[in-house]
Amino acid sequence: xxxxxxxxxxxxxxxxxxxxxxxxxxxxxxxxxxxxxxxxxxxxxxxxxxxxxxxxxxxxxxxxxxxxxxxxxxxxxxxxxxxxxxxxxxxxxxxxx
Amino acid sequence: xxxxxxxxxxxxxxxxxxxxxxxxxxxxxxxxxxxxxxxxxxxxxxxxxxxxxxxxxxxxxxxxxxxxxxxxxxxxxxxxxxxxxxxxxxxxxxxxxxxxxxxxxxxxxxxxxxxxxxxxxxxxxxxxxxxxxxxxxxxxxxxxxxxxxxxxxxxxxxxxxxxxxxxxxxxxxxxxxxxxxxxxxxxxxxxxxxxxxxxxxxxxxxxxxxxxxxxxxxxxxxxxxxxxxxxxxxxxxxxxxxxxxxxxxxxxxxxxxxxxxxxxxxxxxxxxxxxxxxxxxxxxxxxxxxxxxxxxxxxxxxxxxxxxxxxxxxxxxxxxxxxxxxxxxxxxxxxxxxxxxxxxxxxxxxxxxxxxxxxxxxxxxxxxxxxxxxxxxxxxxxxxxxxxxxxxxxxxxxxxxxxxxxxxxxxxxxxxxxxxxxxxxxxxxxxxxxxxxxxxxxxxxxxxxxxxxxxxxxxxxxxxxxxxxxxxxxxxxxxxxxxxxxxxxxxxxxxxxxxxxxxxxxxxxxxxxxxxxxxxxxxxxxxxxxxxxxxxxxxxxxxxxxxxxxxxx
Numbered sequence: 001x002x003x004x005x006x007x008x009x010x011x012x013x014x015x016x017x018x019x020x021x022x023x024x025x026x027x028x029x030x031x032x033x034x035x036x037x038x039x040x041x042x043x044x045x046x047x048x049x050x051x052x053x054x055x056x057x058x059x060x061x062x063x064x065x066x067x068x069x070x071x072x073x074x075x076x077x078x079x080x081x082x083x084x085x086x087x088x089x090x091x092x093x094x095x096x097x
Numbered sequence: 098x099x100x101x102x103x104x105x106x107x108x109x110x111x112x113x114x115x116x117x118x119x120x121x122x123x124x125x126x127x128x129x130x131x132x133x134x135x136x137x138x139x140x141x142x143x144x145x146x147x148x149x150x151x152x153x154x155x156x157x158x159x160x161x162x163x164x165x166x167x168x169x170x171x172x173x174x175x176x177x178x179x180x181x182x183x184x185x186x187x188x189x190x191x192x193x194x195x196x197x198x199x200x201x202x203x204x205x206x207x208x209x210x211x212x213x214x215x216x217x218x219x220x221x222x223x224x225x226x227x228x229x230x231x232x233x234x235x236x237x238x239x240x241x242x243x244x245x246x247x248x249x250x251x252x253x254x255x256x257x258x259x260x261x262x263x264x265x266x267x268x269x270x271x272x273x274x275x276x277x278x279x280x281x282x283x284x285x286x287x288x289x290x291x292x293x294x295x296x297x298x299x300x301x302x303x304x305x306x307x308x309x310x311x312x313x314x315x316x317x318x319x320x321x322x323x324x325x326x327x328x329x330x331x332x333x334x335x336x337x338x339x340x341x342x343x344x345x346x347x348x349x350x351x352x353x354x355x356x357x358x359x360x361x362x363x364x365x366x367x368x369x370x371x372x373x374x375x376x377x378x379x380x381x382x383x384x385x386x387x388x389x390x391x392x393x394x395x396x397x398x399x400x401x402x403x404x405x406x407x408x409x410x411x412x413x414x415x416x417x418x419x420x421x422x423x424x425x426x427x428x429x430x431x432x433x434x435x436x437x438x439x440x441x442x443x444x445x446x447x448x449x450x451x452x453x454x455x456x457x458x459x460x461x462x463x464x465x466x467x468x469x470x471x472x473x474x475x476x477x478x479x480x481x482x483x484x485x486x487x488x489x490x491x492x493x494x495x496x497x498x499x500x501x502x503x504x505x506x507x508x509x510x511x512x513x514x515x516x517x518x519x520x521x522x523x524x525x526x527x528x529x530x531x532x533x534x535x536x537x538x539x540x541x542x543x544x545x546x547x548x549x550x551x552x553x554x555x556x557x558x559x560x561x562x563x564x565x566x567x568x569x570x571x572x573x574x575x576x577x578x579x580x581x582x583x584x585x586x587x588x589x590x591x592x593x594x595x596x597x598x599x600x601x602x603x604x605x606x607x608x609x610x611x612x613x614x615x616x617x618x619x620x621x622x623x624x625x626x627x628x629x630x631x632x633x634x635x636x637x638x639x640x641x642x643x644x645x646x647x648x649x650x
Contacts, residue, residue, distance in 0.1 A: 025328035025329055026328075026329055027329075028328060028329050028330050028344075028346060029328065029329020029330060029346050029347040029348045030329070030346050030348050030349070031346055031349070032346070041346075042349075044142075045142040046140075046142040046145065047348065048142070049142040049143075049144075049145035049146045049149070050140070050142075050145040050348075051348075052145070052146075052149055053145040053146070053148045053149040056149050095313055095314075095315050095316065095345075096316045096318050096597045096600050096601070097315065097316065097317050097318065097319065097322065097333050097335070097343060
C-alpha cells in the first residue's frame with residue numbers, strides 16, 4: 001500500500017541557458033529525460049508539489065512550464081517511435097546493480 | 098494600550114518565538130511541541146504548495162517581506178507584506194487554502210487570526226503611532242478577510258505567547274488533540290501517531306498511518322562499482338568492461354546499499370545526507386557494517402530513551418515481551434507451515450509443545466540472564482524442527498541442518514545469514530529515522546559494530562522477514578545449488594547471482610502487506626518495522642503497551 005503515484009509528462013520552455021541547465025538538472029533528479037525539454041516522472045502528490053516549488057525558484061517570469069498528469073488509460077494510449085522503454089505501471093521498488 | 102503591557106515578561110536570554118509557530122500552537126499544542134521543541138518537521142504536499150505560493154507572490158513583484166523581532170513581545174517573524182492605506186498600516190498574510198465559513202461574511206480561521214495579530218503587534222511596535230489593521234488573503238477562494246487589532250486579539254496573542262513559553266520549558270509531550278479531524282490534514286501525523294494513541298483508549302478510529310516510502314532501494318552488489326553524483330542524479334558506474342553507467346534520479350531513491358567493495362564518492366554521500374537517503378554498507382560476505390541516515394534534532398527523544406532504558410524494570414519488562422514475541426513467532430511459523438500435514442505435525446509436535454511451555458515463563462522471568470536462557474532453549478527447539486518444514490524433494494545440499502554462522506558452513510545458513518543482515522539494516526535505518534540511538538538497548542549487550550537496540554528490535558522480524566520467505570523459496574526450488582553459491586572447505590558464500598536472488602526475495606517480502614493484529618489495519622512489513630520502533634518509543638512517552646504485540650496468524 002504505497003502513497004499513490006502517477007505518471008507526469010513535464011515540458012518546459014526556458015529562455016536563458018543558465019536557468020535551462022538548472023531546471024534540466026533538477027528534473028533529472030525526479031525522472032527520465034525523454035526528449036528535448038520533455039521529461040516523464042512518476043510522482044506522488046508530495047513529490048509533485050515539491051518539484052513545482054523547486055522549479056518555481058529556478059524559473060523566471062518569462063519561462064513556461066507544463067505539467068501533464070496521466071491517468072492509467074492515458075498511459076496505455078501513449079504511442080512512441082524508437083522509445084527507450086515502455087511505461088511500467090508501477091516503477092520497481094528496488095534495483096540490484 | 099501598549100503592546101508590551103499585555104505580554105508576560107520574557108526571561109532574559111530566552112530565545113523569542115517564531116510567529117509562525119503560534120499558528121501551529123493554535124492548531125494543535127502537540128504539533129507545536131513536536132515542531133518547535135523536538136524539531137520534527139515533515140513537509141507534505143500542502144507545505145510545498147504553500148512555499149510555492151510565497152515564491153510566486155515574490156515574482157508578481159507586489160511583496161514587501163519584512164523581518165521583525167521584538168524582545169518585549171518575545172516574538173520574531175517575517176511579515177508577508179505591510180502597506181499603508183489611508184494612514185492605516187495594513188498587515189497582509191497570504192494563505193493558500195480557503196477561508197473559514199462565517200455567519201454572513203467570510204472569516205479567518207482562529208490560527209490565521211492569531212498569526213496575523215502577532216505580526217500586527219510586531220508592526221505596531223516597529224512603527225509606533227499608526228493604527229494597524231490585519232488582512233488575511235485566502236487564495237483558493239480568492240477572498241480577503243479584514244479585522245482590526247483589537248483588545249481581544251492582543252489578549253489572544255499574549256496568551257498564546259505565554260502558553261508557548263510554558264510548553265517550550267516543559268519536557269512532556271502534550272496529549273493528542275481531541276479534534277481528530279485535524280489530524281487527517283496534519284503533516285506530522287506519521288510521526289505523532291495520533292490514532293495509535295487513541296487505539297490504546299480502545300476506540301474505533303480511521304487510519305492515518307503513513308504510506309510506504311515509494312522511493313527505490315538501490316542495492317549495489319557488483320564489486321568495483323563506483324557511485325558518484327551528477328547534479329541531482331546518482332551515477333552508478335560498474336567496473337570496466339561490465340557495461341555502461343546507470344543514472345538514477347536522486348529524489349526517487351530511499352536508500353543506497355553497498356555490498357562489498359563499492360566506492361561511494363564524498364559528493365554522492367553529501368547528496369544522500371541532504372536528501373534523506375540512507376547509505377548502508379555490507380561486507381561482501383553479507384555482514385551489516387553500519388550506515389548513515391536520520392536527521393539531527395533528536396536530543397529530546399534520545400534523552401528520554403536514555404532515561405527510560407536506565408531503569409532496570411523498564412528494560413526487563415520490554416525484554417520479557419520481546420522474547421515472548423519471538424518465541425511465539427517461531428511457534429506460529431512451525432504450526433502454520435505444518436498445517437494440514439499430519440506427518441510433519443507428529444515430528445513437530447514435541448517442538449511445538451516445548452515452545453508453548455516456554456511462553457508463560459517469559460512473563461515471569463526474573464532477570465535478563467533467565468530470558469537469554471529461555472530464548473536459547475526456544476531457538477534450539479525451533480531450529481531443530483525447521484528441517485521438517487522442508488519438502489521431500491528439496492536438494493540435499495540446500496537442506497537445513499542446524500544453525501551456524503561466522504562463517505556459514507552450508508548453503509541454507511549462507512542465505513539465512515545474509516537475510517538477517519538485511520533485516521538488521523532495515524531495523525537500524527528505522528531506529529535512526531525515528532531518532533533513537535541504536536547504541537542503547539534493553540536486552541542485548543553491545544557486540545562489535547552492532548548496536549544493541551538494533552539487535553533487540555530485530556528479534557521480532559527474524560521469522561517473518563527471513564525464515565519464512567527462505568523456507569518457502571527453498572521448497573519452491575528457487576535456488577541453484579551450483580550457480581548461486583561458492584563453496585570452500587571452511588565456508589559457503591553467496592555468488593553474485595545468489596546475492597541478487599536473496600535481495601529480491603527479501604525486498605519482495607518487505608513489500609507484502611499484512612494486517613496488524615492489534616492495530617487492525619494493513620501495512621507492509623517495511624512499514625511495520627518503523628511502526629514497531631515508533632511504538633517502542635511510545636513505551637516511555639506516555640502510551641505503553643503496544644510494542645511487540647504483533648503476531649503472525
